[in-house]
Amino acid sequence: MNRLSRPLASLMASSPPRWWPPSLARRLSPPNEPHNPTVRRASRFPLGFRNMATGIRSSEVKGDDSAKPDMRMLTTPAHEHSAITQGMDNMSKTKEFLSCYGEVIDGKRDTWGKTAYCGEEIVDSDEEVYESWDALMARYPFEGVLPLDVFPKSRHRDGSIYKCEHPWTRKCRITNRSETVIEAMMFTEPSNCFILNGTCMQHAPSHMFQILSIKLAKLDLDGEPVALYGYIAVRDDLDPLLNYIIKYRRDDPIIVEQGSLFNLAGPKRGIDFYGDILIEYDMRIRTAKEEKDDLQLIDGASMIGDMGLETCHAFTNRIHGDSGAVDVTFSRLEDAVEATVEVFISEVQNSFNLFLGCLTSGLSEEIRLFDGVIGETQSLKRSVVAVVTGSSIHLKLKVGPESSSSTEHDCSFIAGNHGSNARKIETDFALISVKVTWSPLPMGH
Incomplete structure (x- = not known):
C-alpha cells in the first residue's frame, strides 16, 4: 500500500491557489486572527466535494449564517504544511496532486471542472459546491473537532466499497476481508541482534x-x-x-x-x-x-x-x-x-x-x-x-x-x-x- 496524496485543504495555510474559484478563495483565506491551537488537522479532500462523501444536500438544512462554523477552524499554521505546498505552485503539479483521487481541474478557467468518482461523472457548479459545504457544516458544527472525510463510494451496507475501482481500494486491498496475519511480540527475544x-x-x-x-x-x-x-x-x-x-x-x-x-x-x-x-x-x-x-x-x-x-x-x-x-x-x-x-x-x-x-x-x-x-x-x-x-x-x-x-x-x-x-x-x-x-x-x- 503506497502513500496517497496529501490534503488539498492544506494549501489554505498560505494564500489560496490562483486556480480556486474567487468566492472560495475569499471564504477560505487565512484570517488575521490568531490560529486556534487546539485545531491541528485540515480536511483531506477539496471542500467542495465533501458533499459527495456525505450525501448532504443544501435543501436539507435551513438557517441563517449564525449556524455556520468559524472558518478559522479550517486553517493550519503555514509551517506545518511547508513540505506539502513545496513544488505545487503551478497548475500541472496541482493536477498531478489531485489525480490520485480521480479529480480533474479545468486549467483553462478559474472554475472547477468535472470530477470523476468510481466511473461516475459529477459536475458541480461554484454555488452548488458552497451550498453543500454550508449545509453540511450547519448540520454538523465543529464543536472544536474537525470532521474526518469519508471516501466517496466507500459504504459497506450498499456494497459500493467492494465495487469501487478507485486506486485506494486496490492499494488497501479492500476486497480482502481477512484479519492481519502479523502477530504482536514477533521480536521480543530475537536471536540475531547486533x-x-x-x-x-x-x-x-x-x-x-x-x-x-x-x-x-x-x-x-x-x-x-x-x-x-x-x-x-x-x-x-x-x-x-x-x-x-x-x-x-x-x-x-x-x-x-x-x-x-x-x-x-x-x-x-x-x-x-x-x-x-x-x-x-x-x-x-x-x-x-x-x-x-x-x-x-x-x-x-x-x-x-x-x-x-x-x-x-x-x-x-x-x-x-x-x-x-x-x-x-x-x-x-x-x-x-x-x-x-x-x-x-x-x-x-x-x-x-x-x-x-x-x-x-x-x-x-x-x-x-x-x-x-x-x-x-x-x-x-x-x-x-x-x-x-x-x-x-x-x-x-x-x-x-x-x-x-x-x-x-x-x-x-x-x-x-x-x-x-x-x-x-x-x-x-x-x-x-x-x-x-x-x-x-x-x-x-
Whole structure:
C-alpha cells in the first residue's frame, strides 16, 4: 500500500491557489486572527466535494449564517504544511496532486471542472459546491473537532466499497476481508541482534500510530441507550489486511449512550505509521426488527496521513454518519515499539469491578483497555500499545465493589527494544499479575 496524496485543504495555510474559484478563495483565506491551537488537522479532500462523501444536500438544512462554523477552524499554521505546498505552485503539479483521487481541474478557467468518482461523472457548479459545504457544516458544527472525510463510494451496507475501482481500494486491498496475519511480540527475544553501546541496532523502533480513544460523540436518537455492533479497523503499510480496534457482533452488542467511551480490544499488533493509515468502519444500531432494519451509525473508510502531525501529541477527528458521529483520538509516535500488556487475575475472593487504563509516552490522554466485572480467575484479552523507547507506559488499575468506590493501583515500565517486565499487585479482591512485553515492528516493508 503506497502513500496517497496529501490534503488539498492544506494549501489554505498560505494564500489560496490562483486556480480556486474567487468566492472560495475569499471564504477560505487565512484570517488575521490568531490560529486556534487546539485545531491541528485540515480536511483531506477539496471542500467542495465533501458533499459527495456525505450525501448532504443544501435543501436539507435551513438557517441563517449564525449556524455556520468559524472558518478559522479550517486553517493550519503555514509551517506545518511547508513540505506539502513545496513544488505545487503551478497548475500541472496541482493536477498531478489531485489525480490520485480521480479529480480533474479545468486549467483553462478559474472554475472547477468535472470530477470523476468510481466511473461516475459529477459536475458541480461554484454555488452548488458552497451550498453543500454550508449545509453540511450547519448540520454538523465543529464543536472544536474537525470532521474526518469519508471516501466517496466507500459504504459497506450498499456494497459500493467492494465495487469501487478507485486506486485506494486496490492499494488497501479492500476486497480482502481477512484479519492481519502479523502477530504482536514477533521480536521480543530475537536471536540475531547486533548490539552497539547496549542498544540493538538490528531491530530498531519505528514510527507508530496509536488510537487513544474512540467515543460515541453524537447520537441522533432520543431516549435510552442503544445496542451497537460492528467494527472499526485500520489498514497500514506493514500489512493492509484488517487490524481491528473494536469489534462487536450483532448477537452480542455493546450498550452505549451519547458520550460513551469504548473499551479498545485492539489492535492485534502495532500499527505502522511510515505511510498513511486507512480507517475502515461499519457500525450499526440494532433494532427490535430484522437486521435489514437496523440503523446505520457510521459506514465507510477514511485516510489519516502522518505529514504535519507532531509526535506525542493527541489529535481528534470526528466521523459523521447517518445516525450520529464517532470521535477518534490518536497520536503519532516516533521511535516507538510495541508494548503488549497481559493481565492475569487469580485468587479471586469476591466479584469486583476492574478498570484498566493506560498512559503512554508522556501523553495525558488515557487509553481505556478494560472496564468490567471480574468474578473468577481469568486472563484479560491482551492489549497492544505503542510506546516511545526510553519513555514509560503507565498502567492504572481501579479495583472495588463498585466503580464509584474503587481503590487505584498504579505501575509503570520503561520501554525497551526487547524483553519483558512483570509486576504483581495484591488487592482485597484478588491477586493481579501484570506483564508488559516489548517488541519492535517487523522491518523491510
